[in-house]
Amino acid sequence: MMMVRKSKGLGERHQKIIEFIDGYQRKFKHSPSIREIGEHCDISSTSVVNYYLDQLEKSGHIERDRKISRGVRLTSPAMPVGDMFRVPMMGVIQAGEPIPVPSNTDFNSFTPEDSVEIATSLMPTKEKGKELFALKVQGESMIDAMVNDGDIVILKPTQDARNGDMVAVWLSDRNETTLKFFFKEKDKYRLQPANPTMKPIYIDKNESLEIKGKVVMVIRKVERYN
Amino acid sequence: MMMVRKSKGLGERHQKIIEFIDGYQRKFKHSPSIREIGEHCDISSTSVVNYYLDQLEKSGHIERDRKISRGVRLTSPAMPVGDMFRVPMMGVIQAGEPIPVPSNTDFNSFTPEDSVEIATSLMPTKEKGKELFALKVQGESMIDAMVNDGDIVILKPTQDARNGDMVAVWLSDRNETTLKFFFKEKDKYRLQPANPTMKPIYIDKNESLEIKGKVVMVIRKVERYN
DNA sequence: ATGATACTCGAACGCCTGTTCTGTGTCAAG
DNA sequence: CTTGACACAGAACAGGCGTTCGAGTATCAT
Helix, strand or coil: CCCCCCCCCCCHHHHHHHHHHHHHHHHCCCCCCHHHHHHHCCCCCHHHHHHHHHHHHHCCCEEECCCCCCCEEECCCCCCCCCEEEEEEEEEECCCCCCCCCCCCCCCCCCHHHEEEEEHHHCCCCCCCCCCEEEEECCCCCHHHCCCCCCEEEEEECCCCCCCCEEEEEECCCCEEEEEEEEECCCEEEEECCCCCCCCEEEECCCCCEEEEEEEEEEEECCCCC | CCCCCCCCCCCHHHHHHHHHHHHHHHHCCCCCCHHHHHHHCCCCCHHHHHHHHHHHHHCCCEEECCCCCCCEEECCCCCCCCCEEEEEEEEEECCCCCCCCCCCCCCCCCCHHHEEEEEHHHCCCCCCCCCCEEEEECCCCCHHHCCCCCCEEEEEECCCCCCCCEEEEEECCCCEEEEEEEEECCCEEEEECCCCCCCCEEEECCCCCEEEEEEEEEEEECCCCC
């Protein structure tokens, strides 16, 4: 039958408690005590706080270290505390295929599996990563940009590049995706490989050239070849 | 008994305490109490623990929330809670110079400024990074390993490499440091550049070849040329 | 020697904190 | 109406915990 009671989901107090714990941990660097939770959530008795904490633990929202002072913590804090952020992995980039670009509406639909975490201390400039996306390089066609099979490139979506930017471009005439340094010259574009021993390629200005994004970071995990 | 004076720097007990706090926070998700620190660091009195904690706070190694249970925490934990860890930046790697390798004794002497944070989710295999160190590449001499000026390479110190490993080697005969893929052949070593368009170099087995470490990761920040 | 400094110990004080127990009121089902 | 699950309050208990104090010991410069 129908219970008008709050038998399902999170009640108002559950949410208030979670919010308070999250804010408290952010402000101070430790967890609140049961009594502190009670005070700030308008609960007069510690047993009631304990009552809700038990429920939140069963529902998996929090973890508790029993008998330990301030042993309450959120299972998945909104921001992973550590100074880093998450970049969605949109797919692969390879010659002969257009690269996927993020749609503007999906901002929280990616899971940890298909995303990359970057420490903010590693980020160039202050692209504090709210629009960035990542691509995995497939094949060795980007090798002239010093990017190899399996590498991860972090891109910032943009249409127009400045001279010297490393960009991901889609050459529809050649049916090819490539990473190059971008230079605009008199009547053509020069796409300069990163490796100085290799020659640049020139694209006429009326040839179609689609800039997909600007590379801000390259990450290579070396573990293969065993 | 022997009581060793240490008026400067960190004494043995200071280090032991820091290590314990770090390990404790990693294992459980909260800080240890003063008594727990005492037990595991062979300090019989809580006042002595408090004594050292005060010093560590003044020297900036820890932070304390007074009057708060378990209100001790490291100012820059080796692993900043969020799922990542810190790799010490030992210096630069460049042709013509030997690369610096970490001494075994410095474990907390590096500051956030000269270290690199890596998300564990980005790490290859399970090198859960307790011996790793980082080097910044200077010059373009590593370009045949697809590593460029300004790149950061993460190395795992090792003397012997397996075939296919990407290693940092010091060729004393040539007075050169280089990154190559390592292959042992009949009577010589083959050092294969990562870029297939470049030819390998061969080192005779009696020529001196010092392997300094195995590359596990390469990070490139692209922000220059503006 | 002597005092200063650095270090160690043990105990006690008193608040903090998680836990538990009893009791009250509400509301829906039987 | 009775019953029982549910939400809540208050109090009390027992141990956890940071803090403080008094006292003792070793090392060193004066």
